[in-house]
Amino acid sequence: MANAGAQNDAGTDYWPIHITRSDGQGYPNLDHSALSPNEDQDVTQQERWEVIVAGHLQNQVGPKDDKKQYKLAGFPKGYELRCAVRKDGGRDYYLYGHPLGPKANYRTPGEFALHALWLVSDSTDNSQCPCDLCPKYVERAKADRDRSLPPALPPPSSSAAVPASRPATTTPPTAAPGNPPPAQQQLAQQQQQQLQLPPPGTTGWTNVFRVGELVWYKHTAWRLGVILAITPKPGIPLHPGAPDSSYHFTLAPLGHALLEQPSLVKDCQSMRPFLTFSVPHTSMDELRDQTFDTVNWEALAARISQDPDPNKREIGRQMLGLEASKMGARAINDTFSTFDLRAQGTTADGALHVQHYGGVYLGAEMVRVGDPVRVVATPSGSPSQQQQQHQQQQASQQAALPPDANLVMLVTEIQVLTPSSLTGDARGAATLQFKGDLYRAARLSTAHPPPPGTIPSGETLGPAFAEELATRNAIDKESNPDGGNADKAVFWSWVQVGAQVLRGEQDVQGRFYVTEKLMSVIDPAKWQEWVRRGRLEEAPAYLNNRGHSGGGQYLGRRMGRKAALGNAVGVEFRVPPGMVEN
């Protein structure tokens, strides 16, 4: 943490700041020369760096109306400013010590100030540092980790109890068949360890907001934006499972790049997942029946800028931004883009190329293998005769389903299918589908439990499933999950209603959010009411389905999230370190 200390140990004009945490490595034998106290330029430059970095810290984390001038009381331990003397006698300065390695350096105090800000925050996760060196450091650590893994990750083997009806069944990819048991054990351990760390771009498996997601944010009215970065709030101790309220969210407003709207920082209480509201239709006649890509935004902006009245110009500009944000959101919602390719191969008949991914930006949301998603009970599409049989089987299996049951798929595979005959850009014509077991949350009677085998243990389904059940049982006044109190005759459980089924993109409605997390963000008062009453309602009723929020013009695969956002945002979107779009 940074502490402003006594005035007298850093000269008369500046208050000293001590950065007490350091990741400096104190490398021996660095390039260039150490600074000399007898060289005026060196002394001046050292002070310049210390003043600029301290000024940044004061700006970002100091009290608002603090008029004092600050200076670092030295660089964090293990960092060293060094000097290169040019042929013409000029001097260049570099700050060494970052864990990336002895050759890595910061060239300006502004570059290092970003890292210093991270050092004084509570984050110990380098992927949350906005400096230039940390992303490379994280990337390398990941590459090192990957090298110790088998070359490609085989998808989980399918027990295929329920044959898939639609879309097409695929054979497992032809990558890395069986590994010797020790390697598998090691892999399982590593996967488990990785499960405990939040996946890149998230702050945990059960939190609501993720980097790159489309959200609503409150800015007098509700506006649309994209999450660029998530950073811990200063001064709040982070622990595994810290909720969304522990973080700040940097948002790029949706609109059009040519409007150059500045990014802003919000907290989760002024944000909503995209699927909580519907996007209103355009209010400008000339934009009706158009899409974001067909509108000539430049011409519209030019026309507005010709208005002689500056007030009208400003209003016109805001109107344009609003319309662009609505159309942009619909366009983004109608795309998907993949990341973290795990394996690929072809179907048995060679007709389809199959890629298995670790995650996908599905319209507004980020979905990863291991996430729960909301899906329809019966897949859509026009089934063949054989598929009809499968559907009938499925229908009879699901006959016992309450009509309002919310089906949740635990995603174990994210597949992209492309006709093998297509290459290059044509690969954009791809089909996305999800595979996994199907569950519903049910309030069951201890007297009449369902057949054995249909109730999985919450632990094995991952954090979101476990957290949801624990909450439901804790809140339900009649619930008796431990069997201790005979008066309480019910308990909440996940009940499996399908094994390793497939759902096409159009049949996935969106992420399943843990009820408490979602309602704490979108309607804390309602959540408290449910807790008091001892019964919660089904939170998905408060969400739209993805298909209902789009422009009706399906755009399909985009090569990366940046491409999916297109000109609807004015800043360059970068996926967090550790995620590889492909």
Ligand SMILES: [Zn+2]
């Ligand atoms: Zn850094």
